[in-house]
Amino acid sequence: MKTDTRCVHSGSYFEKTTGGINTPIFTSSAFDYLDREDIPYPRYFNTVNQDAVVQKIAALEKAESGVLFSSGMAAMSTAILAFAGAGDHVVLMDELYGGTHAFATDTFARLGIAHTFAASTAEAIGAAVNDRTRVIVIESPTNPLLSVVDIARIVDIARARDITTIIDNTFATPINQKPLNLGIDIVVHSGTKYLGGHSDLCCGVAVTSQDRTESILHVARHLGGSLNAMTCYLLERSLKTLALRVTRQTANAQALADFLHRHPRVNQVYYPGLADAPGHATARAQMSGFGAMLSFELEGATADTDAFLRKLALIRPAVSLGGVETTICAPAVTSHEKMSPEERQRVGVTDGLLRLSVGIEHADDLIDDLDRALKPSAS
Ligand SMILES: *Cc1c(COP(=O)(O)O)cnc(C)c1O
16 A cells, blocks of 8 residues: 555554444543453553554554654653663764753753764764664754754664664654664654644654564553543544645645745755755655755844744744644744753754744745745835
């Protein structure tokens, strides 16, 4: 089956009583245990609604199985802790989702886990590895500068030393990138973003081999972080349109990137789909589409980002991303606000940087909105 077909058909539960074609919402947290082997319980991550969704996502990522969580951070933190403990070392890219960055900075030391942040290249990641490294955590494209790392080269480095690789595939989605095909061990998503896709739910997932799923489940059952049946259902419903949404969002993002790239009041556009982007060739080789996230920097005179955002009529200033509606935010005061100004400077998150999450609207309307806001003020 092609990915588009899997979005619709994989992992659905057949409801025998009525023949209804959707998975029913099973709300029970208590189950009759007589004469049954595998008793469902939400925090055991084994209910019908959890299974149906995780099977669909695993099918999209070409994984054997996985674990569904109540947030992307639950998925990421649990996956890391399943493979790194006291005395171990973890290498993470420094251009990482702010929450993952903060998790390493705030919590690893207390758990006895050492860590090193490396720049977004295979060379830098290789150089940061030592004899105690058990896990490498990467993201591609990155937030918010859309850097692209050569995934297969990082896999080579990790495999030579038996290190577990985790990628946060939230930005790319399985529609544009399937990291397990490139040799990555574990794919993590914040399902709050594209998988949910309507800015109305919070969830996460880690998909991988059956063996590694068992290791993640072992920790997950202690930490909790399971997803409720209602949200499982919303997610399952959303996933049926994932390919349609992301394909349209990706095409819109390319149109907006091309427009902004040509605009005299825009300094810099970060989008791997631009022919002159540093990661363009790598993205072309490892992605099937360049994604629907892009960032740009306003030119000096325009660089009051709040004033610019107030001039937009259609595009909403909002944190989070991946919804059907186009949203925009300044990472320096939102996703990367917890980083020190020095760290932000080092990873290139300037105060004038704006990040667009491109939706499914008509590209012409989005371009008109940006074009109007970019015009110099009349006064
Ligand atoms: C939002 C996000 C997360 C965290 O997900 P939550 O669902 O908010 O916990 C992790 N990684 C990336 C890339 C994200 O955008």
